Amino acid sequence: MLSKRRRTLPLIILLIALQMISWTSIMSLPQGAPESVCDTMLPFHGGGIPPASSLPPYRIETSSLVIRQGQAMRVDIIGVPPGLSFGGFMVQARNRNSPHQIIGQFNSSLDGRVKLMNCENSVGNSATHANPTPKQSASLEWQSPLDFLGEVVFNATVAQAYDSFWVGIPSSPVQVVRRDTNSNYPQTTRLPYVPPPPRGSYAPKTETPSMVEISDDPFYFECGRSKTCFGWPDGCIGDKSCKLLSAIIVRGDVYEFEMKSGSIGAAYIALGLSNDNKMGDDLVTECIPQNGKVNLYTSYTSGGPNYAAKRTNVNKNSPPMNIEFGVKTYTYAQNNARLTQSSFIDGVIYCKVQRDMLTEVQGKQFDLSNNKYHILLASGTSLKEDSVGYHDIGRLPSDKPINLAVVQNLSGSSTLLLRLHGAFMLIAWIGTTSLGILLARYFKQTWVGKQLCGKDKWFAWHRVCMVVTWSLTMTAFIIIFVEIGGWSTERNPHAILGTITTAICFIQPIGALFRPAPTSKSRPIFNWTHWLGGNLAHILSIVTIFFAVQLTKAELPEWMDWILVGFVVVHVIVHLIYSIFGFSSDRQYSQQLNVFQMSDLGHHNMSNGHRMDSKTDAPYASFRKGLLAVYTVVLTLFVVVLVLIVVLAPIEETINTLKSN
Structure with missing residues (x-):
């Protein structure tokens, strides 16, 4: 009897334990979450x-x-x-x-x-x-x-x-x-019941898309009322379409800076305080997502020619700013800057940074209370070991220095000189140069006996085109150096190719002033040199314009490349047509085309010696004049369209603004 009880006792204990487990499986903590x-x-x-x-x-x-x-x-x-x-x-x-x-x-x-x-x-x-x-x-x-x-x-x-x-x-x-806001708000988020997908098909996310979209970004709230907002592209604050956005709020002795990137793929967003609207000797606040969190750095930019942003008082062996332990955030201060809020969600960087009134870096004191500063806003896709990379997403300086404590509407600095540089170069190298080369190459035996200002008509118009090209190019070259204040730091061959083109353009008319007489033995050398210099400058200029489309400051659309390709195709086709008819015209004078003799600006058989002595226009003169008229109209359309794209850049934002109005 005793042995039977001993056998049943473990069984009873096991049943009690199983019952306790079954109870716990349906219980929640009775006092709630700790x-x-x-x-x-x-x-x-x-x-x-x-x-x-x-x-x-x-x-x-x-x-x-x-x-x-x-x-x-x-x-x-x-x-x-x-x-x-x-x-x-x-x-x-x-x-x-x-x-x-x-x-x-x-x-x-x-x-x-x-x-x-x-x-x-x-x-x-x-x-x-x-x-x-x-x-x-x-x-x-x-x-x-x-x-x-x-x-x-x-x-x-x-x-x-x-x-x-x-x-x-x-x-x-x-x-x-705000408490004084008066608006009609959506009153509920309650939605009709939708059956869930099969079990196991759900992937947990840190944040799901909104079931009811709210069109206004809260960052824009109070802009111009309680905080000074500044964004890129210029004028984006009004229609809330900024790709880079910043705000300044002053509370007593604390200066608070907010920054937000609207571009997915941004490696950093930075705000600089500068005495002018150029980079150099500036106090910069950088917010950089690293390992899933946003870190804060303070930098000081050096001026030209070696522009750079160096982080100040940063110990490589010290922990980074804003370190997370679990899900708890600990904020570290760096050079009187404190990261108080930050996030990195769906590729968008957000940070809020506080600074004291006085900050000293590299021996220079920034007094935010008593001095006025330009705001420099920038963002890019790359980082260096101890600094941010180039601001290839966007960069915008404010149009004036401001007292940070005064709430105001702020605009970007004028891009007039930048737009004039682009427009002048397009008119010169797409327009007048293309037309001038065409006249010199194919029209020496057209309008024979007719002169303009004492010169053959083709030469007079050729010279007008080239003088316009030279004048616009030199002006545009000076303008861009005034605008940038030095050599461009952007990793793009546009500046180098543009300088080479300008140098050749500068030399061409000087060489023309000293050209030998038509009967001189050295005249053929001049002709070939002048021909080579003009064509080389023209080709380089077109390539340079293609690279200009990729410049960040230009803010040009990528599809502008296709318009440039269209111009090149039209220009080449017109040259081929003139060449074909030129060879056909030469056959009527001679059956032997083995000798290609180059004369004054000689670029084609039509300019050979016996043709120049002719008293009448060469064959197909009417056709050449008609094609020239058509080409001039098409060329003008190309120039007008390209100039408008440059002047109204960024053209997409301009079009959207016009549509909304």
Whole structure:
């Protein structure tokens, strides 16, 4: 009898243990989530049971998409489909631009099913269940803070059972606006029930797209009212289309700088304070995403000719700014700069940096309170070992130095000289040079006996074209050096090729002034040299213009290349047609074409000696004149279109602005 009891005792203990396990599988923590999980929102169930990776069968809904500062709103946790129960939950409202920052405060519900939590020493900024009884929904009241503007996303952990829970279920973004804002807001995020996809097809994400889109970026709120905003391209603040964006807010002795990139693929975004609108001797604040987080650096730029941005007081062996441990952010100050908020979501960089009134770098003191500074905004796709790379995404200096504490509307510096440089070069090398070369090569035996200002008509027009080319090229060359203030630092052969072209252009008319007499033995040498110099400069100029399309400061569309290709094709076809008819004309004078004799600016058989002695126009003169008229019209259209693209750059933004108006 005793032995039978001994055999049954282990069985009873085993059954009791199994029963206890079955109880725990349907229980949630009876007192709600502990404050030790404020950062992770991850329940410590069963010694480390992982959260479910399937699509959450629950949804977080808000009573409004936009609320004012200090206003309260309703937040609901519901099942999908409605009626699906759950036991435990935890909810927080977090800053969308800085996901580690918990925003606002919850109020206790009347039914006692909600317990408030004090995360990060802030009263009631999180909420959890007060009891583990099954519930089909949970309603909470959340109040926005008085000192916050921007977007918040409600994140929730919902436990269906002890071993079945979902972490980080997001709501649609909710916009917090100023208390005095008066607008009609969308009043709910509640959507019709949509059956979830099959289990296992859901990949968890840190943030899901908004179910209801809000068109206005909160960064633009208060621009020109409580903060000075500055963005690129110039004028983008008004239509909220900036690819680079910055804002300055002054609170007493603290100067706060916000930056945001709108370009996916940006390696950094930087804001400089400068005494002029040129790079050099500037205080620069850099925000750089590294290893999934945004780091802060302070740099000092050196002037020309070796432009560079050197980071100051940075110890390579020290930890980087804004280090994360788990999901907790620790902020380090570097050279009187403090990174207070940051995010790197979907390739977009955001950071908020505070600076003291006085900052000294490289022996130069920047007094933000008493001095005025130009704002330099820049972004690029590359980094160097101890600095940022070239600002190939965009760069814009402000048009004037400003008192940072005075809220104002700020525009970019004028690009007039830059646009004039491009327009003058296009008129000179696409327009007058192309026409002048054509006249010199194919029209020596046209308009025979007719003169203009005492010169053969073809030569008079050729000289007019070349004088215009020389004048515009020299003017444009001087203009761009005045605009840049030195040699271009952009990694593009445009500057080198342009300088070579300008040098050849400068020499050409000087050589023409000293050309030998037509009967001189050295005249053929001059003819070939002049012909070679003119054609080489023309070819180099076209290649240089192609490279100009890739320049960041030019802001030219890539499709401008196809217009340039169209010009080249038309120009080559016209030359081929003139050449074919020229050879046909020569056959009428001689059957032997073995000798190609070059005379005054001789570029073609039509300029040989016996032809020059002729008293009448060479054959096909009417055809040559007609084709010249057509070519001149087409060439003018090309020049006008290209000049408009340069002058109105960035042309896409200009077109969109005109359409919107």
